[in-house]
Amino acid sequence: MRIGVVTFPGSLDDTDAARAVRYAGAEPARLWHADRDLRGVDAVILPGGFSYGDYLRCGAIARFSPVMAELVPAARAGLPVLGICNGFQILCEAHLLPGALTRNTGLRFIHANVRLTVSNVRTPWTGGFTGGELLTVPVKNGEGAFVADEPTLDELERSGRVVVRYADGAPNGSARDIAGICNAEGNVFGLMPHPEHAIDPLTGPSSDGLGFFTSLVNAFGRVGAPA
Amino acid sequence: MSGEDTVEVAAATPDVAQPFKELGLTGDEYQKIRDILGRRPTAAELALYSVMWSEHCSYKSSKVHLRNLAPNDDQSQYLLAGIGANAGVVDIGQGYAVTFKIESHNHPSFVEPHQGAATGIGGIVRDILAMGARPVAVMDALRFGPAGAHDTARVLPGVVSGISFYGNCLGLPNIGGELAFDPSYSGNPLVNALCVGVMRHDDLKAAVATGPGNKVILFGSRTGPDGVGGASVLASATFGEDGGKSAKRPSVQVGDPFMEKLLVECCLELYAADLVEGIQDLGAAGVACATTELSAGGDGGMFVDMDAIPLRDPNLTPAEILMSESQERMMAVVKPERVAAFMGICRKWDVEATVIGEVTGDGLLTMTWRGGTVVNIPPRTAADGPVYQRPFTRPDALDALQADGPERLPRADGGAALRDTLLRLLGSPGLADKRWVTRQYDSLVRGNTVLAMPDDGGLVRVAEETGLGIALATDGNGRYCTLDPYQGTQLALAEAYRNVAMTGAVPVAVTNCLNFGSPEDPAVMWQLAEAVRGLADGCKHLGIPVTGGNVSLYNQTGATAIHPTPVIGVLGVHDDVRKRLGAGFAAEGAEVVLLGTTGDEFGGSAWAEVAHQHLGGRPPAVDLDAERRLATLIVAAASGGVLASAHDLSDGGLAIALAEACLHGGRGCTVALQGDSFTALFSESASRALVSVVPGREKEFAALSVEHGVPATVLGITGGDTLTVVGTFAVPLTELGQTWEATLPAIFG
Numbered sequence: 001m002r003i004g005v006v007t008f009p010g011s012l013d014d015t016d017a018a019r020a021v022r023y024a025g026a027e028p029a030r031l032w033h034a035d036r037d038l039r040g041v042d043a044v045i046l047p048g049g050f051s052y053g054d055y056l057r058c059g060a061i062a063r064f065s066p067v068m069a070e071l072v073p074a075a076r077a078g079l080p081v082l083g084i085c086n087g088f089q090i091l092c093e094a095h096l097l098p099g100a101l102t103r104n105t106g107l108r109f110i111h112a113n114v115r116l117t118v119s120n121v122r123t124p125w126t127g128g129f130t131g132g133e134l135l136t137v138p139v140k141n142g143e144g145a146f147v148a149d150e151p152t153l154d155e156l157e158r159s160g161r162v163v164v165r166y167a168d169g170a171p172n173g174s175a176r177d178i179a180g181i182c183n184a185e186g187n188v189f190g191l192m193p194h195p196e197h198a199i200d201p202l203t204g205p206s207s208d209g210l211g212f213f214t215s216l217v218n219a220f221g222r223v224g225a226p227a
Numbered sequence: 228m229s230g231e232d233t234v235e236v237a238a239a240t241p242d243v244a245q246p247f248k249e250l251g252l253t254g255d256e257y258q259k260i261r262d263i264l265g266r267r268p269t270a271a272e273l274a275l276y277s278v279m280w281s282e283h284c285s286y287k288s289s290k291v292h293l294r295n296l297a298p299n300d301d302q303s304q305y306l307l308a309g310i311g312a313n314a315g316v317v318d319i320g321q322g323y324a325v326t327f328k329i330e331s332h333n334h335p336s337f338v339e340p341h342q343g344a345a346t347g348i349g350g351i352v353r354d355i356l357a358m359g360a361r362p363v364a365v366m367d368a369l370r371f372g373p374a375g376a377h378d379t380a381r382v383l384p385g386v387v388s389g390i391s392f393y394g395n396c397l398g399l400p401n402i403g404g405e406l407a408f409d410p411s412y413s414g415n416p417l418v419n420a421l422c423v424g425v426m427r428h429d430d431l432k433a434a435v436a437t438g439p440g441n442k443v444i445l446f447g448s449r450t451g452p453d454g455v456g457g458a459s460v461l462a463s464a465t466f467g468e469d470g471g472k473s474a475k476r477p478s479v480q481v482g483d484p485f486m487e488k489l490l491v492e493c494c495l496e497l498y499a500a501d502l503v504e505g506i507q508d509l510g511a512a513g514v515a516c517a518t519t520e521l522s523a524g525g526d527g528g529m530f531v532d533m534d535a536i537p538l539r540d541p542n543l544t545p546a547e548i549l550m551s552e553s554q555e556r557m558m559a560v561v562k563p564e565r566v567a568a569f570m571g572i573c574r575k576w577d578v579e580a581t582v583i584g585e586v587t588g589d590g591l592l593t594m595t596w597r598g599g600t601v602v603n604i605p606p607r608t609a610a611d612g613p614v615y616q617r618p619f620t621r622p623d624a625l626d627a628l629q630a631d632g633p634e635r636l637p638r639a640d641g642g643a644a645l646r647d648t649l650l651r652l653l654g655s656p657g658l659a660d661k662r663w664v665t666r667q668y669d670s671l672v673r674g675n676t677v678l679a680m681p682d683d684g685g686l687v688r689v690a691e692e693t694g695l696g697i698a699l700a701t702d703g704n705g706r707y708c709t710l711d712p713y714q715g716t717q718l719a720l721a722e723a724y725r726n727v728a729m730t731g732a733v734p735v736a737v738t739n740c741l742n743f744g745s746p747e748d749p750a751v752m753w754q755l756a757e758a759v760r761g762l763a764d765g766c767k768h769l770g771i772p773v774t775g776g777n778v779s780l781y782n783q784t785g786a787t788a789i790h791p792t793p794v795i796g797v798l799g800v801h802d803d804v805r806k807r808l809g810a811g812f813a814a815e816g817a818e819v820v821l822l823g824t825t826g827d828e829f830g831g832s833a834w835a836e837v838a839h840q841h842l843g844g845r846p847p848a849v850d851l852d853a854e855r856r857l858a859t860l861i862v863a864a865a866s867g868g869v870l871a872s873a874h875d876l877s878d879g880g881l882a883i884a885l886a887e888a889c890l891h892g893g894r895g896c897t898v899a900l901q902g903d904s905f906t907a908l909f910s911e912s913a914s915r916a917l918v919s920v921v922p923g924r925e926k927e928f929a930a931l932s933v934e935h936g937v938p939a940t941v942l943g944i945t946g947g948d949t950l951t952v953v954g955t956f957a958v959p960l961t962e963l964g965q966t967w968e969a970t971l972p973a974i975f976g
Contacts, residue, residue: 009577010485012398016674034575048672050396053485109391109667140395140669197671202805203688204671 001026001220003213004041006071008033008062008090012049013196017084020196021045024213026220033065043080043124043216044071046087048140048194058101058143059089068094080124080216081188085141088180088190096188097181098156099148104141105173111140113205115167116179116193120160123186128215134167135208137193144192145173146181156181164191231545232270233599241267250277250456256613263608271594271601274546276609278456278512279519282780285612288746289778292756295763298772305735306772307431315774316358316431317736319800321695324431326358327423329368329701329740329796331779335479336418340385344418345393345482346454349554351422352397352487353508356494357557359432360424363673364687365394367404367420368701368740368794369664372413374656374974379408382416384975389482390420391667396484397491400676401668402685405701405794408656412705414784419740419777419794423699425689430498434507436525436560439588441504443521443529444566446573446580447490447556450514451539454480454552486555486578493576494557502569505560515549515609517558518584522592523610525560531584533596545596560586619752629710632844633829638905639838645904646956648838649882650966652909655837658879659970660890677804681891682811683726683875688804696804700726700797702877703742705790706831707846712754715831716761716793717849721913722877723797724769728858729873729916731808731865732799737766739776739795744788746780754791755780762793768851771797806865811891812945814871818925819896821881821940822857822932823915827906833878834909853914853937860935861916869924869931871945876915882908884917886963889950895960898943899953908952919945 003021005028007014018028029041033051038044052061062068068090075081075096083091091097104110115136118129129135148156153175156162164180172192180191195209230236237243247257250273260268260276268276282288298306307316307324316326332347348365355362367390372379394401399422436443497503505525507517514536522529533545543551561569566582573580587593592609594602639648652658661680670679677696678686684700702722708715724734739762744751755778766773782789801807812819829835830844864870872892876884889895900907920928932939943953951957 010396010488012488012672013674016672019674049398050485050488053396053483053488055485108388109395109669111666111669111671138671140671142395194671197674202677203674 001217002029002041004029004031004038004044006031006033006044006046006067008051008065010050010053011047013084013194014047016196017045017047020199020210020213023199023210024217026217031067033067036066036070038070038074042220046083046090048085048087051086051090058086059093062090063094072096075188078185078187082125082212083190084194084196085192088192091188091190097183097190098152099146101143101192102145102147103143104145109142110171111138112171113138114171114193116164117167119165120163120182123163123182123189124216124219125189125212126163126215127219128211136206137195137198137209138205139171139193141192146175146178148175159184163189231596231599231601233601234269234603237269238266243267245273247273247277250274251281252277256280259613264604269601271545271549272604274550275515275519275602278515278550279609280612282746284512284516286778287613287615288617288780289741289755290614291616292759295759296773299767301770302766302772306774307428315736317774317798319695319697321690321693322427323689323695324426324428325423325697325798326355326360327421327699327738327796327798328354328775329419329421329738329794330354330777331740331742332418332420333415333742333779333782336386337382337416339479340382341389342481343479344386344389346480346554347418347420348390348393349482349484349487350510351420352399353510353557355422355424356491357432357434357506357508358424359430359498360426361495362399362422362424362491364402364685365399365420365422366402366685366699366701368703369405370407370409370412370417370792372408373410374408376413378413386416386418387664387667393482393484395669397488398672400670400672400679402670402676402679402687403700405703406661406664409705409790411790415782415789417742417792421701421796423697432498432503432506434520434524435505436521436529436586438504439527439586440563441586442561442563442566442582443531443584443586444559444561444569444580445536445556445583446559446578448483448486448553449537449539449579450548450551451553452543452547452551455547455550480552480554482554489576489578490555490557493573493578496572497569500568500572502561502565503559504562507558509556509558511552513549513551513553518592519606519609521558521560522606525586528587528589528591528593529584530587531594533594533601535581535583537579537581545601617746617752618749619756620749621753622750628843629845633832633835633841636835636839636841642956645908646958648909649886649958652833652837652879652883653886653963654966654970656970656974658833658883660968663971663975677807678730678809682809683729686730686732686801686804686807694803694805696801698727698730698732698799698801701794702726703792703794705792706836706842708758708791708793709842710831710844710846712757712791713761714846714849716758717765718846718913719793719795720762720765721849721851721854722875723795724854724858725875725916727797727799728861729808729810729875730799730801731806731862732801733862734797734799734858735771736798737771737773737795739773739793741776741778742782742789742792742794743780744783748788751788758791758793762795765851769855802866806868808865808870808873809891810872810874810888812872812888812894812896812919813892814919814921815894815946816922817871817919817945819898819942819945820918820920821915821942822918822937823853824912824938825907825910825915826912828910828912832909832911847911847913850914856936857914857916860931860937863935864928864931869921869928871919871921873916873918876917878911880909880911881917885950888917889960890964890967894945895947895949895951896943896945897947897951897953900955901940904955
């Protein structure tokens with residue numbers, strides 16, 4: 001299985017996302033923001049960082065990158081897409097996911113290990129977890145407070161699209177302690193915490209984050225490559 | 228004068244009054260420039276000499292002392308490049324080399340804390356990049372006035388947010404540093420930033436312009452009016468009694484970490500494609516420094532067409548263009564046939580690049596602007612700068628200070644008082660939990676951080692396949708250095724060396740940032756000379772080289788200098804980061820052992836400061852042989868998997884080390900003390916460590932300790948949820964934690 005990792009100018013955790021893909025037993029493929037080409041990958045990760053320096057708004061410029069012109073229709077057609085941190089912000093700006101990420105309530109960058117509850121295990125990115133499973137994963141962001149209007153939040157809750165939630169309260173003011181959400185089909189998933197930094201206790205707080213990547217690899221193994 | 232001040236105009240108008248004093252030059256220096264050129268300098272030349280001969284760029288006051296730091300053969304065994312290049316390069320094996328350096332950004336950080344600190348990170352990162360290395364981590368050593376002081380509330384949050392903003396956006400993990408408070412830094416905070424980079428041996432780049440006809444390319448951000456005179460009027464002068472904040476604000480640079488990230492990736496791709504003959508970062512003194520140093524380091528001259536330099540402000544004069552310290556710029560020397568490929572890679576990364584000149588064979592640095600020649604100088608005369616033998620004398624007050632020892636201070640006696648002293652120390656701003664700061668830093672990005680704060684040293688994996696890694700620590704203690712700069716500097720070296728060893732790494736190299744007051748004060752010069760002598764002797768004794776460093780002088784407000792504060796960074800090599808040791812008690816039921824010898828040493832201690840606001844006497848004794856034995860023991864024990872944790876003893880002594888080991892590991896301990904409890908708990912004797920042994924390996928470790936000649940005292944065992952000192956006191960971990968964690972948030976929100 002080949003999983004693409006997009007590098008935008010200012011992407012920072014792209015190497016780390018690629019490493020997580022490798023740890024999960026898949027082959028990472030590096031995708032460049034300026035190429036209108038997904039190189040036939042089976043899934044795509046939009047990594048963390050400060051694409052375009054977070055100028056204007058986080059993710060607001062990246063969504064207009066040439067690679068996004070390919071990614072948006074592919075995602076709508078079912079391609080699994082994971083957005084981590086800045087990647088989540090880009091997915092919201094691209095309207096693949098609802099809502100937006102705003103400045104942390106404390107107005108400071110926060111780096112901390114948090115506990116997450118997995119509340120939807122039906123997505124290709126979370127199928128390997130059990131419902132309610134607790135994960136320890138780091139967050140590191142300045143603009144991680146998820147916001148959406150009340151009907152949208154209600155709809156996300158009702159349809160089970162809140163995929164992960166901060167178990168001990170959101171450190172950044174996220175609405176309803178939401179840490180990550182998916183689209184209606186479940187193939188597009190964005191979260192603020194960094195599972196790619198929790199794949200090995202040597203370099204992170206746990207290996208809990210690896211489950212997102214192995215879930216996808218295992219789901220792909222069951223379904224097989226599309227013709 | 229209607230037109231620009233060209234060489235011809237200068238020659239024809241020898242008597243024009245020039246603002247050399249305003250640019251920070253003395254009358255003698257100005258005359259020397261006239262003698263070198265055989266005429267008065269043009270306005271642009273005067274600007275160029277003023278920044279190149281500034282204290283910040285020329286090291287004119289410290290150079291005679293820094294010569295002592297040159298490594299001998301014994302120390303040079305691991306070196307690829309020594310002092311003089313942008314930063315020293317250390318061979319760490321397996322074909323990898325490491326370069327690291329620490330630099331000050333003290334004055335800008337006082338004037339404008341956020342941008343001052345941010346651009347401090349940016350500058351040191353470019354310094355490492357210019358060596359051909361990929362920057363892989365940063366650290367920050369910070370010192371402020373009292374935590375509760377009004378101005379600290381302005382400076383500290385701004386500095387931290389600047390480092391957070393720049394380092395996080397640049398994608399470099401911040402793996403440690405220091406945070407200290409002292410009234411001596413009230414009007415002069417110290418912001419020292421360290422960067423470390425990794426390269427393959429073959430990737431080393433030189434800062435030289437060779438080969439006539441080769442093109443000189445300026446790339447990165449455009450040149451603007453920010454930071455004009457940063458090196459001369461800001462960094463190399465004393466703040467007035469008013470602090471001089473507003474008047475000097477325009478001399479502070481403004482940082483764009485996104486551009487720096489592009490510049491890093493762009494440079495690394497240019498290096499990989501072998502398109503660069505020579506490269507130099509633009510830091511202090513901007514284009515003036517880069518052109519001067521590249522041409523002075525090469526074998527010919529250089530011609531620069533200043534009209535080609537892309538500007539953010541078209542109204543800049545040639546002098547301002549030369550002195551501007553606009554950030555995120557680099558200068559490269561490129562063979563003509565490779566310019567097209569060079570430009571292609573710059574375009575890929577959206578980095579603006581412009582050919583502004585070429586290498587010549589005439590030995591002169593020549594610049595034209597709007598048709599006239601505005602600079603025509605032998606570049607080495609600007610690059611080398613004057614050298615001063617500043618007078619130095621031991622401060623008169625030192626005898627009285629050293630005679631006023633801590634022996635007279637009342638000491639806590641009895642369990643309750645000792646317990647109270649521990650909690651008071653633990654909750655003091657200098658020893659309290661630093662997470663208010665470190666929570667704002669990304670320590671994980673790049674995915675190779677194995678240890679970071681609050682562990683003793685930062686540890687970064689270099690090779691995923693073999694586990695090869697590098698450890699880093701910085702240390703400094705201005706209080707010790709005030710009491711004895713020679714010994715205090717050796718204590719800082721010893722502590723950084725010890726901290727690196729605690730991770731299981733072998734210390735191999737040293738960098739330093741020498742923060743002192745005005746060199747025009749003979750007492751300050753004496754402190755500087757003593758500190759350098761202490762560092763040189765210490766490094767020779769330990770057999771490790773000083774690979775580079777930075778000197779920051781004029782850290783004083785009015786006549787009051789800061790504590791002499793050399794900050795020492797030590798680099799270590801870790802054979803296998805999977806065998807790293809953390810500071811926290813990591814195993815239940817593990818034997819707790821104190822290594823080293825404890826004496827009655829309280830001069831300059833945290834206890835003397837926190838309990839009595841006292842500074843006097845002598846700092847703890849230094850025994851570098853003991854330091855080396857301790858380090859060798861820990862490295863051997865880590866390699867053998869015998870230890871569960873290792874934590875060095877420093878400020879606050881054993882009491883603080885025990886509390887931190889409990890808090891970091893989330894696990895209590897029960898220990899018994901020998902001799903006087905107060906001394907055992909709070910003395911700051913050097914060359915000591917607190918370790919816990921993997922259960923079942925106790926005899927092995929005891930034998931190793933004997934073999935390495937390190938005194939080992941079994942104190943007790945880990946476990947439970949209290950820190951219990953048998954027969955003396957017990958503190959629940961929750962109470963320890965609350966005391967430790969509450970301090971900084973209560974002050975800074």
